Amino acid sequence: TRSTRPQRLLHAVQKNATRGDPRSVINAIDQFCRHKEWAMNVGDEKGCILDSVVSEVNPSTVLELGTYCGYSTVRIARLLPPGAKFITLEFNPKVAKIARQVIAWAGLEDKIQLVEGASGDLIPKMKEQFGVETFDLVFLDHWKDRYLPDTKLMEECGLLKKGSILLADNVICPGTPDYLEYIRNSPRYKSQYFKSHLEYTKVEDGLEKSVFLG
Numbered sequence: 001t002r003s004t005r006p007q008r009l010l011h012a013v014q015k016n017a018t019r020g021d022p023r024s025v026i027n028a029i030d031q032f033c034r035h036k037e038w039a040m041n042v043g044d045e046k047g048c049i050l051d052s053v054v055s056e057v058n059p060s061t062v063l064e065l066g067t068y069c070g071y072s073t074v075r076i077a078r079l080l081p082p083g084a085k086f087i088t089l090e091f092n093p094k095v096a097k098i099a100r101q102v103i104a105w106a107g108l109e110d111k112i113q114l115v116e117g118a119s120g121d122l123i124p125k126m127k128e129q130f131g132v133e134t135f136d137l138v139f140l141d142h143w144k145d146r147y148l149p150d151t152k153l154m155e156e157c158g159l160l161k162k163g164s165i166l167l168a169d170n171v172i173c174p175g176t177p178d179y180l181e182y183i184r185n186s187p188r189y190k191s192q193y194f195k196s197h198l199e200y201t202k203v204e205d206g207l208e209k210s211v212f213l214g
């Protein structure tokens with residue numbers, strides 16, 4: 001049977017990237033998605049904005065919602081200080097299997113805890129099951145209609161503290177209108193829009209960075 005897009009992306013990494021070299025894994029995926037087959041990774045342009053936010057926050061605890069093939073997971077993990085706790089959630093087991101191999105090829109498996117399951121089920125268990133108090137940084141990149149409910153859930157579960165940063169992909173394309181409306185009008189957040197483009201295209205998209213004010 002025909003391979004899946006995540007499988008073809010993994011093969012491109014194994015063929016073109018150097019084991020243990022996260023930068024080469026990132027480049028191999030970007031080359032493949034730009035020239036061979038588009039895939040919904042945050043990509044190189046928005047990826048640079050992601051890098052600058054991660055470097056600025058220098059987080060001890062990070063949560064990623066929606067691992068997919070692990071592209072942004074590798075981008076984030078390569079910048080984290082030793083001892084940082086990075087949890088990424090993926091509910092599709094086939095996709096999680098690919099992501100584990102991409103992460104292993106980059107040599108970053110010791111910095112990343114990929115948990116298979118749905119964010120709605122796992123967020124309430126973060127404290128008891130994963131020993132997390134609060135997250136310094138959350139990267140939202142899963143189903144777009146889940147950004148808002150999961151943000152409210154993280155608030156309710158006390159997973160955000162004063163200064164926690166939410167960074168949301170795709171706030172323009174495909175778009176997350178209810179999330180944007182909430183986060184930009186809530187007195188509990190200070191938001192900033194980083195204009196960019198949909199990965200590997202000229203279509204407008206952007207990242208929304210929001211600081212939780214407590």
Ligand SMILES: CNc1ncnc2c1ncn2[C@@H]1O[C@H](/C=C/CNC(=O)c2cc(-c3ccc(F)cc3)cc(O)c2O)[C@@H](O)[C@H]1O
Binds near residue numbers: 090118119
């Ligand atoms: C709801 N809770 C959840 N808990 C755990 N994992 C979840 C999840 N929701 C989704 N996932 C997983 O995240 C991934 C889903 C990501 C959704 N992303 C998008 O739809 C997306 C879509 C586009 C896109 C843009 C334009 C276009 F024409 C077509 C697609 C661009 C992006 O950057 C995107 O992030 C999958 O691997 C899925 O299994």
Ligand SMILES: [Mg+2]
Binds near residue numbers: 040041042141169170
């Ligand atoms: Mg995305």
